[in-house]
Amino acid sequence: MPVLYTRSQVIRQQTDLLSNIIEPAMLLITGLMTGSIVIGMYLPMFNPGEAIF
Structure with missing residues (x-):
């Protein structure tokens, strides 16, 4: 006899x-946003073109 699933068990699954599918994508998007903000803040301080002239 097959196991009968209730609606709440199906929704939980x-x-x-x-x-499980969305969590890695959210982590990647958060990392990319944080990295772009950090690069955007540090890039003007270390601009090699302005240091030469």
Whole structure:
């Protein structure tokens, strides 16, 4: 006899699957945003073109 899933169990499984897929993408997007802000802040301080002239 097959195991009968209630609606809440199916929704819980789908939510877990979706969160497992979205979490790495969110981490990557957050890292890219943070990295671009840090580079944008430090780039004017270390601009080699202005140091020569």
